[in-house]
Amino acid sequence: MTAPAWTPEHEVDAAQAATLIAEQFPALRGAPVTPLATGWDNTVHLVGGEWVFRFPRRAVALRLLAHETAVLPLLAGRLPLPVPDPQLIGEPSGGFPWPFWGARLLPGTELADTGLPDEQRLCAATDLGLFLRALHEPALAALTAATELPHDPMRRGDPGVRGPQAREWLARLAAAGLWQPDPAVFGLLDEAEPLGPGAGDPVLVHGDLHQRHLLLGGDGRATGVIDWGDVCLADPAVDLSLAYSGFLGPARDALLDAYGPVPAERAARARVLAVNLSAVLAEYARAEGRTALLREALAGIARAVR
Missing domain, CATH: 1.10.510.10 (Transferase(Phosphotransferase) domain 1)
Structure with missing residues (x-):
């Protein structure tokens, strides 16, 4: 049976997310990390009740991540509704082979x-x-x-x-x-x-x-x-x-x-x-x-x- 298109290649759980974030963003070390959402391409965690971090689930999402991090900062403040503004860009490491990013939580x-x-x-x-x-x-x-x-x-x-x-x-x-x-x-x-x-x-x-x-x-x-x-x-x-x-x-x-x-x-x-x-x-x-x-x-x- 063929696996669904959204089957993850890497899925970052809350514990792994906490470790990765602490390594690269010391100011958030110790902040509680809770799962927020999953989709086809990303696993999303809420950090400290204020930050949302997106971790790619599939290799195809890496190109999409690059587009997001390039475009969203240009749109911030220019539209009638808020959009995410990637401010914390995580680099690939031994613990996770792909980049990831964090932005302030948008309520709703x-x-x-x-x-x-x-x-x-x-x-x-x-x-x-x-x-x-x-x-x-x-x-x-x-x-x-x-x-x-x-x-x-x-x-x-x-x-x-x-x-x-x-x-x-x-x-x-x-x-x-x-x-x-x-x-x-x-x-x-x-x-x-x-x-x-x-x-x-x-x-x-x-x-x-x-x-x-x-x-x-x-x-x-x-x-x-x-x-x-x-x-x-x-x-x-x-x-x-x-x-x-x-x-x-x-x-x-x-x-x-x-x-x-x-x-x-x-x-x-x-x-x-x-x-x-x-x-x-x-x-x-x-x-x-x-x-x-x-x-x-x-x-x-x-x-x-x-």
Whole structure:
């Protein structure tokens, strides 16, 4: 049986993280270290209640780490929502062969874990729309030019690539009895796959913006955007996918009003990616026993075609 794509090659537990951090950052020696989150590419620990350290789980994440540490310091303070600012960069050592980094904790809960009903997402949607409008300004792409970011290396803005992938993930969910095949979803894929990638000038994008990467506070407002390993230059549809997987009705309208006009073909590309990412998240959540994420991801598939 093939191992899941997110299977770690190195997984740093709290004890190892404490040792590695103490060796390179003496000021944090003795600070409590507790697991905070895991994803496909990183294991994340909270240190001293104030710092978040990200340790790569797979070799593919090393390139992503380099992009994060190059771009995020340039964005700090330039966007309407906080983003991580890597201030403590750990070097490879005998205890861990790869670099890692730490940033001040951004407060909040992943949208996927909030269980917030669609009708209560309006404030977060407005916050995200304003954030994406600022992120996609051409000036920010110019600001990061020296970092030599790739142009949509995962081809997330191309429904001709992401549509067929979505069909594969949806088939797995259907086979597991988690998703009832929906003609509206297949109709979207059929119509959008021939569009191909957008032809406009690329903008700076988060690159992997879904319900795990938007943080919310207890009041329902957005408090930050995390996990920037896939930051790149791409069509804005790559980030706008969250408008369609994470929001519905008045909340989505508020997001798009705050962001600005979205052409129909760009919206179609964003919807296809919304289906793709939601299906991937659902399969990951099923395999990892993450009930809240599974519920949110399946809802994301349904939202994408409404």
